[in-house]
Amino acid sequence: MRRLCVLAGLALLATSAIAIGYPSGTPFADSSSLPLPLAIGWVVAQVCLIVLPALLLGWVAIRYQWPAGQAISIAGIYCVPLIVLADCVVFHWISQRFLSRATLAVLGQLHSRLASEMTTSTWLFAITLIGGFVLFVIGSWWLAAKLGRAFQFQPWSFVALVVAILVAFSVVPIWNLRQTRAEMYAFSTRHPLCAFHLVAATSVGTSAGDVGPGIRGNTESMKGVLAALEDRQRDLRVVHHRQDLPDVVIVVIESMRPELVAADVMPTLWRYTQKGIHCRQHFSAGNATNHGMFSLLNGLEATWYSRAVRDSPILNRLFRQAGYELGFFAGHDGWRRFRMDGFIGPQHYDRFQTERPGWLESDQRATRRAANFLDADRTNRGPRLAVVYLYSTHADYHSYPDDRIFQPAADDRFLIPFSQQARDGVWNRYKNSGRSVDRFLSVLLKDDRVAIVTGDHGESFLEDGVCGHGVRISQYQNMTPAVVYVPGQHAATIDRPTMHADLLPTLLAAVGIQSNDSDLFDGVNLLRVNDAELAERCFITRDYLSDDCALIGPWTVDPMKPFAYRVDISLEPWRASLLNPIDRKGDQINEKSGLTGLSAKQSLRQWANQRFGKEAVASFPDSSIGR
Known part of the structure; x- marks a missing residue:
């Protein structure tokens, strides 16, 4: 003893x-x-x-x-x-x-x-x-x-x-x-x-499973709604396009924070913000690559991620119908491992070239392949679209020696998770990485080429208590910048919340492609939308590690109101319920300075009505959306 x-x-x-x-x-x-x-x-x-x-x-x-x-x-x-x-x-x-x-x-x-x-x-x-x-x-x-x-x-x-x-x-x-x-x-x-869970600690809030049985709507009714929407998705087609279709490049930068879009960090990209559309309150569809890429390629929120449209990306179908040759180039090859091969794979592209991550070296090769694809024989071919995925800004954040201007910066031995004391050094290392990735943009961005540059998601550096991404909904993990450049288009800065689902309808408008059912997209055309429309709308972003979703709306840019409202959403069985407000770190907060419960409930009902129609919303009892 x-x-x-x-x-x-x-x-x-x-x-x-x-x-x-x-x-x-x-x-x-x-x-x-x-x-x-x-x-x-x-x-x-x-x-x-x-x-x-x-x-x-x-x-x-x-x-x-x-x-x-x-x-x-x-x-x-x-x-x-x-x-x-x-x-x-x-x-x-x-x-x-x-x-x-x-x-x-x-x-x-x-x-x-x-x-x-x-x-x-x-x-x-x-x-x-x-x-x-x-x-x-x-x-x-x-x-x-x-x-x-x-x-x-x-x-x-x-x-x-x-x-x-x-x-x-x-x-x-x-x-x-x-x-x-x-x-x-x-x-x-x-x-x-x-x-040991003997005392409550910091939390994102109410568990979806604790909301109760009253949230479930008429699943049978919703099945019909979903079937009709999926039929429309399959039937989506090009009805008109202009004859002189421009080349397009879409650059997706891994783990990209909005702070990277600065003259001293990414000067090439910064120059294009001065002549393009700069979305400064932009959201990925989620805080991991799979949801972000899905939304970007379909113009839909990640609530559709598990549905049939996942295996038939809308961008590829419409641009191919318009006569585009499509290419995908990446310094990373984990699409199958992370279950994205249904919508990112050689079956959807005329040229598909990826390789195992080699950081700057593999990103450089991907950039060179994309540039050759876009620059070759420009006078005797049809239009081309290239999707380029650059990986070097993923942890552990690689950079060229000449780009390491932000000091002191963590060296290759830094640990993940890192401590608060090491945070500034890791942040500087990340910015140096962004500066190196910016070198690749100078090869891809041309004044006569339509371009979108965005991130797949954000990255946390302990601001929300964690290192990395994919683990909680927060400003730092779910927000990422977006820059849209269209030759001849006036420069603009958008400070209302925008999302990845906006980028495809914007791109279609930019190149002059019209579809038979533009209302099908969850996003809007940012070239034509007005400030009042952006100020009133709501949309969803989600978490990778859990089924959590968050309702983003006008309150998100108001420092006196919650950053977002956690919501429990499922298409099958059909349910949508308001859980609780969260702050920018993703933590549960009191509602004292936020919307009233009624207003938040109305916003969720508005979102459901816009996405699925009145029939889906009518299937709920009055108390089901929100609590």
Whole structure:
């Protein structure tokens, strides 16, 4: 029993050290209003509360000679530091608890795809953590045996000490319970109770599954609506196009933040914002490549991602009908691995050239192939459209030495997830990467060529608490810039929310292609839309890791109102329900300064009516859209 007590003590110290010392952002001393000794004591008290049940189980198991109980007790004690460490890392990386369905989805469904995207430094970080924990298990087991023999003490006295620490250091935090809960909510990785879901922590809000059964509409009625819309999608065709069709280039830049569109970061692209349309409040259809590319190639929101249109991209069909030769060129080849091969593959293009990621080298080759495709024999051929996907701005953000003007910048050894202290260096490294990618644009953008330059999604640098993208809806992960250049078109800046689904109808108008059913698109023609129309409309952006969607609208650009409203949307079975408002970080907020519940409900109803018609909306009872 003494060995078990020593083992529990070592686990208690290790767990407390992890919670206090993990570099998750805010320094520990700044995460609590308590004096530092009391703040440390409160963390230790939380660990005592978690360890105590396993310790008591072991005491009972030893007393009554129950080997299985002893094994469970030892495993439980070791699980405490393991879970707290894993929770710190996972929450820092993807803003989800380690013990959660979202993390289980990553480990179970996405691990093979995400493993290929992990950098060398991240692999080393993971190996170091695993190796360190294995050494802790071996070392603590040996040390517990040695100290258990060296010191003679009554096991009950150790248990009493644990209880005394728990009680003594819990008095002040419990006395100031409101303040304590607020601090635990805001700095959850500092508090082991949050890792075990014993205290609520920062959250995106209500789970879709918790809304209740009243949200479901008439699924049978909606099936007819969806079937009719999908018939229209299949029947979409070109009815007229001008004779002198221009060449088109669509450049998609990986993980592109709006801040990259600046004269000192991407000078080539910046020049085209001065003579094109610059969408400064632009949204991808989601925070990962699959949803962004789907929306860009179809003019539809990602709510349609799982439907039949996914395997027959509208852009390719219409431009091919108009006589275009189509090319796709990318410095990345993960389209099948990330389940995008249904709408990005050689079956949809006349020339399809991709390769394994080689960062700047593969991007340079993709650019050269696209330029050759567009520049070859321009007088004796039909029009051509090239889609170019550039990957070097993906983590770990590669750049040419001459472009590393933003300093200090992180070197190749930086870790992901990175700490708040390292954030500025990583951000500078990212901007340097954007500057290198801008070199490729100078080869592709021409004054006589229609062009769209945008990102597939954004990228978070700890602004919303995480590193990367695809893990929560936020300004930083879902927003990306868009620049549309049309020869002869006046320059314009749009500061209303726009989306990827707007780009295809805009492109069709820019080259002079008319379809038989332009109302089918979820997006609008940005060359002709007026400010009032943009100010009134709503649209959807979504999350990759979960089924979360967010309703974007006029409130998004108002700093006094919520950034977005989380919504639960499914086409089959048909449902649409308002969940809760979120801020720019994606966290749940109170509605005090936002829309009224009625206004938000009306906005969601307006969106459903625009997308699916009055029949779909009429299938809901009055209380079903919104709560």
